[in-house]
Structures are given as structure tokens and as C-alpha cells.
Amino acid sequence: MGLTFIKLGGSLITNKRSLIPAPNMKKIELIADDLAAIVRERRLILANGAGSFGHPLARKYGISEGLKDNKLGISKTCLSVDELNRLVVRSLIKRGVPAVSISPRSIVHGTSDGFIMYRETVLMMIERRLVPVMYGDVVCDQERGVAIFSGDDVPLQFAEELDTAIFLVDVPGVLNDEGRLIRKLVSGEAVVSEMESLSFDVTGGMKKKLSIAKELARKGVRVIIAGFEERGDLIRILNGERGTLIA
Numbered sequence: 001m002g003l004t005f006i007k008l009g010g011s012l013i014t015n016k017r018s019l020i021p022a023p024n025m026k027k028i029e030l031i032a033d034d035l036a037a038i039v040r041e042r043r044l045i046l047a048n049g050a051g052s053f054g055h056p057l058a059r060k061y062g063i064s065e066g067l068k069d070n071k072l073g074i075s076k077t078c079l080s081v082d083e084l085n086r087l088v089v090r091s092l093i094k095r096g097v098p099a100v101s102i103s104p105r106s107i108v109h110g111t112s113d114g115f116i117m118y119r120e121t122v123l124m125m126i127e128r129r130l131v132p133v134m135y136g137d138v139v140c141d142q143e144r145g146v147a148i149f150s151g152d153d154v155p156l157q158f159a160e161e162l163d164t165a166i167f168l169v170d171v172p173g174v175l176n177d178e179g180r181l182i183r184k185l186v187s188g189e190a191v192v193s194e195m196e197s198l199s200f201d202v203t204g205g206m207k208k209k210l211s212i213a214k215e216l217a218r219k220g221v222r223v224i225i226a227g228f229e230e231r232g233d234l235i236r237i238l239n240g241e242r243g244t245l246i247a
């Protein structure tokens with residue numbers, strides 16, 4: 001049985017334009033409904049984004065600039081992202097999904113060569129049919145003191161094990177200049193010239209997501225960036241009926 005990664009985008013499960021944490025519980029519950037159906041047929045590894053629980057604090061405390069006089073800000077940001085993850089995990093458990101939270105800061109650190117994750121713990125959980133749920137977090141970094149590890153960064157750590165990676169966002173997928181959905185994006189193809197997120201994103205927004213998606217696709221993972229409107233959408237996305245396929 002293949003391994004599927006699904007990221008619940010912060011843009012989707014929170015109001016990302018809010019400067020204070022604002023979860024979208026309705027959306028979290030609907031996605032959890034679908035995940036409860038999917039978990040019977042697939043091994044899952046999940047991540048949730050930070051949305052308004054992370055980006056405004058990370059910006060306020062200059063966390064992407066590294067470690068400076070911002071230690072208490074780091075603590076506050078960690079506590080806030082923990083809280084959103086807890087909401088996600090709780091709604092999964094309520095539906096019988098054996099979800100377990102893993103904070104990236106306890107198994108990931110940054111180096112000049114990128115992030116290093118102690119993967120064994122996560123893989124052992126998956127082997128036991130538990131469902132790890134990671135999230136956007138602050139991690140230690142050898143060069144900068146601290147760095148932001150995004151939920152988008154999770155699948156690259158498991159590229160060899162994954163057969164599918166799905167990034168759920170608050171738009172129907174990757175959009176062209178006219179705002180229309182691109183159904184299939186061939187790697188190497190430059191699509192959208194300027195892709196600035198409408199909301200503030202300290203981890204690079206859609207641009208960075210796309211570069212991760214392309215790297216995963218190159219490694220043979222089926223990658224889809226898609227929206228989520230109603231119950232059943234996740235199943236439709238897995239069936240290839242929704243979103244943008246990054247080929």
C-alpha cells in the first residue's frame with residue numbers, strides 16, 4: 001500500500017488574512033470527514049499549515065531572519081502553531097482516525113544544505129498504521145539559529161516512500177494569469193510570472209509550494225495542488241477530478 005501525503009493549507013483551514021488566530025473549524029471538520037474515509041485504504045502522512053496561527057507571529061518576531069532578540073517570540077509562535085495542530089488532530093480523532101501530532105521542532109533542524117529530519121520515528125508510526133500530523137513550525141538552524149519549517153517541506157523528506165502528495169489550498173489549484181484553473185502543469189514550464197500571495201506568507205506562498213511540487217514530481221511522486229469546497233472533494237482530488245496535477 002502506497003503512502004499518501006496530504007497538507008491542509010493554512011490558507012484553507014484558517015482565515016489567513018486575520019492578524020489573530022482564526023481557525024475555520026467547518027473546513028477542518030469537512031476535511032477530517034474525508035480523511036476518515038481515505039485512511040481505510042491508504043497509509044497517510046499529514047501536515048497542516050500555520051495560517052493566521054503562525055505567519056503574523058513569525059513576521060512580528062522576525063523569525064525568518066533567524067535567532068536574535070526574539071526568543072520569547074519564538075516560544076509564543078511555537079505555542080500558537082501547536083494550538084492549530086491540536087484542533088486538526090482532535091477533529092481527526094473524533095472521527096476514528098488514529099492521528100498523532102509530531103512537532104517538527106523535535107525531529108528537524110536546518111543546515112546550509114537544507115533540513116534534516118530524524119525520519120525513523122515518523123516511519124515507525126506509519127508502519128504501525130498511526131497517522132502522523134506535522135505542521136509549520138520553528139526549528140533550530142545551524143546557520144541562522146532558527147528557521148521556519150513549513151508543512152510544505154514535509155513531503156520532500158519522504159519523496160522515496162510517497163506515491164501521492166496533495167496540497168490543499170484556498171483556491172481551486174494553480175491559477176493562470178486570468179485566474180483560471182490550470183489542470184495540468186508540466187514540470188519546467190513557467191506558468192505564472194508573478195505569483196504574489198494575497199495574504200502574507202513567511203514561507204514563500206504558492207511560488208515555493210510549486211517549486212517543491214515540481215521537485216517531488218521529478219522524483220516520481222504524483223502531486224496535486226487543489227482546493228477543498230465540500231465533503232468528498234478529497235476523494236475527487238485523489239481520483240484526478242480536481243485541482244492541478246504537477247507532472
Ligand SMILES: Nc1ncnc2c1ncn2[C@@H]1O[C@H](COP(=O)(O)OP(=O)(O)OP(=O)(O)O)[C@@H](O)[C@H]1O
Nearest residue numbers: 009010011049050051174175195196197198205206
Ligand atoms: N498562480 C496562483 N495560483 C494559485 N494561488 C496563487 C497563485 N499565486 C498566488 N497564489 C496565492 O497562493 C495562496 C496559497 O499559498 P499560501 O502559502 O498562502 O497558502 P497555504 O500554503 O495553504 O498556507 P500556509 O502557508 O499557512 O499553510 C493562495 O491563497 C493564493 O492567494
Ligand SMILES: [Mg+2]
Nearest residue numbers: 049201203205
Ligand atoms: Mg504557504
